[in-house]
Amino acid sequence: MPADTSIKLHEVIKFISKSKKMTVLTGAGISCNAGIPDFRSSDGLYNMVKAKHPKAVVRGQDLFDISLFRDEMSLSVFCTFMESLYKSSLNAKPTETHKFIKILKDKNKLLRCYTQNIDCIEQHINLKLDVVQLHGNLHKLSCTNCFSQFNWNEEFQTLLANGLNPECSKCMDKYQQRLYSGKRLTGQTIGLLRPDIVLYGEHHPQMEILTQGLNSDLKSRPDCLIIMGTSLKVAGVKSLVKSLSKIIHNKGGKVIYVNKTKLSASSWKNYIDYEVVSDCDEFVRMLKTEIPDLFLTQEQLDSEKLNQVAVKGSSLNKPIVKPEAKVKIEPGIKQEDAIQYSPEREVTIKQEVNIKQEPIVKREVESVSVKEEPIPTPPTTPHKPKQATKLKRKSPDEISANEVHSRVKRLRPRNDQLSSPASSINGSEEEEEEDEPVAKVLFENARKGITLDQH
Incomplete structure (x- = not known):
């Protein structure tokens, strides 16, 4: 590693350690190690779906575009693909990066986590309330007509796996009520259920709520932004990063980018301070080595401090081992009569002290006569005490x-x-x-x- 790179990496580690209000933006790169197949590899989700629909001509990027609803074949491929992705997300395990975000929350360092992912892995480690899903939630189904939301069940999962969209039960009830009451059915349609995610070219249904939350986070004045596992190609995400970057730089904070692929230096040089080209989980492991206290709970930190105190105390109680003293043998003294100091045996020489006892001088105590004074008369007594009179001796x-x-x-x-x-x-x-x-x-x-x- 070049010296300049090593110095910059040390600065990144130091800044993360000292930061108190951190904002995190994540992309699909942090979920690759969670057990979810990627989209473009030979054994990825796209090729698995393509095997079920060999006649379909759909590119990978078209699976997340609103235009696929214009064609029944493309819509069928979309349903099969989303069911496979949902099933993979149920068995996914949080990665080191997910756990790192949870640690930031537990340490009261996390202000907010914005994610482009729809797999909801953050919910496995109790991060639901701290994560803003910019592109929706795969674990929910919404109606294309009334926008009502539903949870997945076996019936919905079976239909979607076969490339079919379930019908909305609420729209169906409303349609039947009008039918039985004899009202006109003109313009009454029954919506279809689809995953509650935002596709390219589609307006975000919760844009107002997201905007209010973002403005609130900007007022909190974060001091650090970590971008992990995203290529920053979506227009909305670009705008989010630039807005956060301005606020953070005004406070003297830093923006850190971590991903396997490099960014265009010209377009992001004024917004990103440090770029780390690495796998996200490898970067987190490096942080764990350099900042071990950050990854320990408060109980573990307290226990470690107690152990350190105990070790110091035991070292103080150990006997001090002194080197063997060399004794010079004078002529005429036998070797066995010389005293040698060894750690196993200490020799204490007691010196006799002659204490000269002085004679005890008795002090004469002078006798002191105490004259008894008459007891004062209480203030309530109206008369004065009479003086004692002596009677004359009579025969x-x-x-x-x-x-x-x-x-x-x-x-x-x-x-x-x-x-x-x-x-x-x-x-x-x-x-x-x-x-x-x-x-x-x-x-x-x-x-x-x-x-x-x-x-």
């Missing part, structure tokens, strides 16, 4: 009985200060019963010369 003969009785009265608790509920119920009789022993104690103390501080 036993000087203490009279009346003085003893007055002291007992001062020590007796009031009714509202009794702690026991029973004392408040029994009244003053119990108080008088308790006065006598208390008085005796005080009297005896007074006789001994003991006095009490009054508070």
Whole structure:
């Protein structure tokens, strides 16, 4: 590969990796590896159909032209060809290119996929809502008269395989209703069913819807367009590519073309930035090698990160292998007495440290006298606390009985200060019963010369 080509290919890979809003346009080239026979080879679909209709003179390109409906023989060849193509599409498997488009969707990189194919292989990998079929849907049948759509069934498939178009059931019901009601049947025709595809020279029945969708995508400002498997010879597709290219270039994006055949450099040089001449699936495999993370799901990426962390952690836990230390043997030291360091056996030399113990010095603790301060009077107390007065010591003969009785009265608790509920119920009789022993104690103390501080 030339150096210039290698550099450009590296730029393509880097740009695809960084792109966030990608638009993809696909053609028949991406379905060749899906199991659908091509049209022009010796064992292609056209030669298979030709074998069933040897008298028909129909070219391959005429099978997709609106003019074939003018001739019954050409129409019969068309029906047989479409039934064979439909049967092949049912057994077709998504290619690497189809899977690549699905990956872009899963990574939130895909803005829209426009396809010229009618085989509906994208539906096998849940891409139906993200794909715009520019040339119709082979898996649907439509009426040539009322344009009603139908799904394929065994009856329709058998008729088409034999070169016959099924009649539209809705047109038939309407015709019979007018017939039984006695209404005129002038101008009433019964339509025929044909595959719901767009032929050359035919107006697209959903052109307005496609135009609205395209304008919406252009407003989203895509940053990349990848064209895969198409020769860009259809006029409508050419116009689509040029419109997308202008928007993408205004945003600083790129247009990449991938196909087996080259384009005309003169007509597309202002619209296409990179042209890769390759099979589409081979190009995708190359991307998978160069950008592996793009093809991994989020779960696979998370699992890979965990494995990397685990490998780093295990490498940190491994013992560090140190080289064997060389020990210089001094004269007079035997070889067996020398210490050699080896990874299998570590020798730890403990150094003895003499710690000089200092004598324990006892510290004398000075005694501190704490002066008790009187408890402050609560703010609710209306009077100030009285200072304690000391009674003078009296001799036993000087203490009279009346003085003893007055002291007992001062020590007796009031009714509202009794702690026991029973004392408040029994009244003053119990108080008088308790006065006598208390008085005796005080009297005896007074006789001994003991006095009490009054508070």
